[in-house]
Amino acid sequence: MMAKVTLRNLAAHKIRLVLTAVAVILGVAFVAGTLIFTDSMNRQFDDMFSRIGQSVAVSVRTTDEGGGGRPVPASVVESVKNVEGTENVVGNVTGFAGVLGRDGEMAGPPAEQGVPKLGVNWADDTGFTMTSGRAPRGPAEVALDAATARDAGFGVGDTVQVVTSGPVQRMTVVGLIDTGDLMGASVTAFDTATAQKLLLRPGYFTDLQMESAGPSESELRDRVAAVLPGGFEAITGEQLREETKSEVAQIMGFFRTFMLVFALISVFVGAFIIFNTFSMLVAQRTRELALLRAIGAARPQVTRAVLGEAVAVGVVGSTLGLAAGAGLALALQGVAGMDAALVFTPTPVIWSYAVGIVVTVVSAYFPARRAAKIPPVAAMRDDVALPQRSLRIRVALGSLLAAAGAALIAAGLAGSGNGAVALVGGGAFAVFIGVTMLAPLISVPVVTVLGAPFARLLGAPGRLARRNALRNPRRTAATAAALMIGLALITVVNVLGSTMRTSIEQQIENQFGADYLVQAAGGGISGASVGSDVPATLEKVPGVEDATAIYGGQATFGGEEVQYVAGDAAAVVQAGRLETVAGKAEFGSDGFLVGEGAAKERGWTVGAQVPIRFPDGKTATLRVAGIYAENDLVGGHVLDPRVYLAHTVKPQIGLVVVNAADAGAATTEAIEGALAAYPNLEVSDQAALKDRARGQVDSMVTALTTLLMMSVIIAAVGVVNTLALSVIERTREIGLLRAIGLGRRQLRRMIRVESIVIAVFGAVLGIGIGVAFGAALQNALSDQGLTVLSVPVVTLCVYVAVAAVIGGLAALWPAWRAGRMDVLKAISTE
The missing domain is CATH 2.40.40 (Barwin-like endoglucanases)
Known part of the structure; x- marks a missing residue:
């Protein structure tokens, strides 16, 4: 019998349950799309690896020791060719x-x-x-x-x-x-x-690959390794292929985790909507459920009936979400420039249904339990309503969770490593849950203040809207909580983005002392470098006083592999505005400069002898000639360019610092003209560096905000759902209001204002939490370059306005539906 009841209720509340399913669909689509896309890419890479390098038996490359990057000279190629069993020895560049x-x-x-x-x-x-x-x-x-x-x-x-x-x-x-x-x-x-x-350089190769004329891969590897000079190693083709696959798998694993984080945020937000919807559905059907109890339905049967509806919503939402996920995967393939067919494995199907059904059932469980507790005698009452628990336990538990979450965040920010990240994540989750539990208490004063202007400006509709939002603080809080979470995360991203922009601009002002910087587009990201003849070309430009090449390298300092820069000491000091705190900013015959932080960490003082192993396999012992204050633009180690060039086969100029007698528009134009033959090079003054840094940060913030907007869209669906159910719940009340003279426009205005107040409440709460989280992260990361906290007030005000617009749009359909009600039928509704 209860199965029939479940099916009847699903048929009777199609629109409400479809709106609930939207939250499931969007969350599941994100999960399914991510899994399908990464599975498709992994299959494509497996196919590619099956074609590339299958005939390679042994590969020769530099060892990782010393920073890597050492090319293979032609003499090694000839030695390898003479090894018995080698065939088709090929040098790669x-x-x-x-x-x-x-x-x-x-x-x-x-x-x-x-x-x-x-x-x-x-x-x-x-x-x-x-x-x-x-x-x-x-x-x-x-x-x-x-x-x-x-x-x-x-x-x-x-x-x-x-x-x-x-x-x-x-x-x-x-x-x-x-x-x-x-x-x-x-x-x-x-x-x-x-x-x-x-x-590279004539006579050198990046690595070698060869086939086998008979011996096994491991046997041939051992033979080849026996003739290799120090600093090189031989590996089997199988090891090479597995390493390459592992690198790709690591990248894909990071991408999958990154995308799934946003998917889980969407699912988390959707859970609030599902909970809210089923709570309202159960409240509206209190008398119906009491009648079921009166005619013999047991509590477990009533619970199962409500959960059966949740399962149905979860199945439908998961199915549609899986289909939408396939479309999302296709879109991601288009963005990545891939045109291979999608790969469907059991993994996204299993996770789609698991996430969709489990989240829906768990979210509906507590409303289902409340439904089962309705006494049969309630069916004989006209004013039956679900009993509401006191807020005391909720406030106490919410306060405890918020305090515990704050403590976890503080502990995580004070620590380091993956454990610290887990503490911060767990603390943030606890704070979100705690604030959500406290939201009904917070909503009363906040909604009172937010609704006051509407009450004064709009008269009766404004006052009624404020009272409606205050009538059920739990419902108002649950509706606003979904929007709160999304906007809190968006606010954190924007606060950190604004902080990064401001901090970088300050660093450029304080630490960039040259007139111009010339570097390859994309820098180290693209693998490009500046041509070796560029400095000499620039020095011939009228108005240019000097152009100094700054190299970038990697070596092992005292047993630790680090990045360093190499360039004329005076030029580096001026370009980075280095402040010497000990010793002198001069290399001498055997010196190098080190940052204050690196020196303290390793216990180096001026005069300390440090062994340095370079990518060519050779070791040099250099003296700490000077220690300078921390400088983010220069880094922690500066070497004499003569040392760099002595240990590098193919020098890579990372950038050229240029000083001019008059760094005006004419000089800038002359420099750009001189570099016309180098279209991949960019010329930047201090203002251009700031603009480029702002552009990069803005791109990152925009991408993250776009991904987080999915949770805001789900929250907007939740507002629509809540208002639609609220209109149905208040059918008789609306009829009475219309009967005593409230016009259709006034009624619709009342519902829109109620929606706007709820949305703005969620936005204010979320932005407040986001600013607090952003400030905490800035404080924790101040030693990593985020030195200046910057809150984008204008942007956050825009988000509040956007939340108000979302609230207004979400109310259009419920308000239209309320305005179309027949007054007499509404009044007679039980």
Whole structure:
């Protein structure tokens, strides 16, 4: 019998349950879309790895010790070729290379997106397929990956401008390559000699690969390792493939975790809506449920009936969410530039239904329990209502959770590592739950204040709207809580973004002392560097006093692998406005400079002898010549460029600092003109550096805010649902109001104002929590560059206004429906 009751109730409340299912659909879509997309990408990479490198038996590369990056000289290639059992020994050359489109811009995704632009030497066993044309031969020929060529409008026979670290090279496209879709990366292939000249150094390779003429991979690896000089290692092809797969799996794992965090936020917000909806449905059906109890239905049967409705909503929402997730995965593939077919595994299906059904049932459990507790005698009363518990227990528990959460956050911010992150996350979750439990208490004074202007300006509709919002604090709080969570997280992101912008601008003002900075677009992200002849070119520009190359390297200092910069000491001191706190800012014959923090951490003082191992496998002992105050732009270690060049086969200029007699518009234009042959280089003064930093931070904030907007959309659905159910619940009351003279417009205005007040209450509460969390994070991260707390007041005020608009829009359908009610029928409603 109870199954029939469940089905009848589902049929009777279709619209309400559909609105509830929307919350499930959106949350599940995020989960399913993320899982389907990552599964599809993993399958695509597995297919690609099955084609690339399968014939490789052994690979020779630099060891990780000393920072890596040591190229393999041709002499090692000859030694390996003489090892018994080796076959088809191939030297690979890789580096940065791209092509200019017909519009003069770099073809392919912008460097800031982190998508690599690879330059390689073409070999028959690259794993890539030549789809048309032939392999490049000679210094004037190049092959492009088919996707980049298609996007840029190039084909075989076209002349293109190729960009590497040096001046632009004009070359002829002789072939198009199918790369297997390397995450949108563009590939430019040269013959080996040209690749060595442009990307590395003549006579050197990035690594070696070979096939086996009979021996097993492990046996051949041991034979090859026996002839290798120090600083190189031989690994089996299986190890190489597994390492590559592991690296990709790690990246995909991070992406999956990142996206699932936002999915779970959406699901968490949706749980509030589901709870609120079922609470209202149970409250409206109190007499009906009491009648069921009166005719013999047991408490467990009533509970199961309500939970049965929840299961049905969860199943429908999960099914539609899974379908929507497939569409989201397709959209993500489009953004990533992939056109492979989607892969459907059991994982997203299982998790979609698990998340959708479990969250729905858990959210509906407490309303279902309350429904079962309705006494049968309640069916004989006209004013029957569900009993409301006292707020005392709720306030006590909410206060305890909020205090415990704050303590966990404080402990996490004081610590470090993954454990600290877990503490902060757990504390934030506890604070959210605590504030949500306290929200009914908070809502009374806040809603009273927020509703006051409407009461004064709109008269009776405004006063009625405020009273309606205050009538049931629990419902108002539950409706606002969903919006609170989304806006709290968005506020944290915006506060941290504003803090990052302000802190970076202050760092640039305090720590950038040069007139101009010249660097490759995308910097280290793209793998590009500044050409070795750029400093000399710049020094010839009228008005330029000096142009100093600053190199970037990696080495092991006293047993710890670190990043360092190398450049003329006086130029680095001026460009970074370094403040010397001990010793002198001079290298001398065997010195280097170190930041105050690094010196304290390692116990170094002026004069300390530090062994440094470089990527070429050699070790040098250098003296701490000077210690400077912390400087985020320069970093913690500065070496003499002569030391860097002595241990580097292919020097990489990270940037060039330029000082001019008059850093005006004329000089800027002259510098840019001199670098016309280097289209990948950017010229920046202090203002341009600030603009670029702001742009990068704004892009990050926009991306995160967009992802978090899903939770706000779900919250808006919750407002619609609550108002729609509230209108049904107050049918008789609305009829009486209309009967005593309240017009349709006034009625609709009343409902809209009620919705706006609830939405603004959620926004104010969420923004307040977000600002507090943002301030706490800034304080904890102040030693990592976030030195100035900046609250984007204007942006947050805009969010409050947006919340008001969301509230107004959410009320359109419920208000329209209320205005269409027949007065007599409404009054006669029981």
